[in-house]
């Protein structure tokens with residue numbers, strides 16, 4: 001596994017070794033020991049999630065507050081997404097900055113997102129299967145988020161606004177400046 005730290009401290013890109021033969025492909029999507037050695041710390045994942053999205057679906061930007069803050073290990077099983085991570089850690093030198101990257105079933109790359117980040121992704125293909133591990137359980141009362149097109153974040157989603165599909169909930173998310181962090 002190749003690991004590279006992104007410009008957001010503690011947020012890593014993980015590229016697995018893949019094995020291809022006449023049957024297809026094999027790779028380890030998660031290996032606890034190697035993963036923890038690579039990031040230099042322990043993470044106790046307690047929930048695995050899968051979402052399936054049509055092309056143009058934008059989910060985000062989400063985080064859970066305080067005691068339910070989640071670190072995530074995200075990965076695309078099928079299709080391609082533009083994955084976006086925003087640093088909302090108070091006092092962080094990269095506060096308000098984002099990192100984005102395409103994740104797909106071709107690059108087979110995962111991103112480790114530490115606690116204190118907001119996360120979202122845009123499905124670039126139909127029937128995207130997005131899979132991720134979380135180190136804190138889902139808690140609806142702790143759910144929070146930031147509006148995907150908050151001008152302060154200046155995220156280029158690389159798709160026409162008219163083609164984006166968002167939930168009612170995500171369209172009503174607040175701006176970064178209005179969050180109580």
Ligand SMILES: Cc1cn([C@H]2C[C@H](O)[C@@H](COP(=O)(O)OP(=O)(O)O[C@H]3O[C@@H](C)C(=O)[C@@H](O)[C@H]3O)O2)c(=O)[nH]c1=O
Nearest residue numbers: 049051059060061062063072119120121137138167169
């Ligand atoms: C996230 C989540 C949702 N749900 C339920 C609540 C709701 O009825 C339905 C759909 O929820 P949402 O619309 O919040 O799903 P979604 O927009 O896919 O939410 C996810 O977005 C990405 C970007 C993330 O980073 C995740 O942490 C998560 O917030 O699933 C759970 O039961 N458990 C969970 O862990």
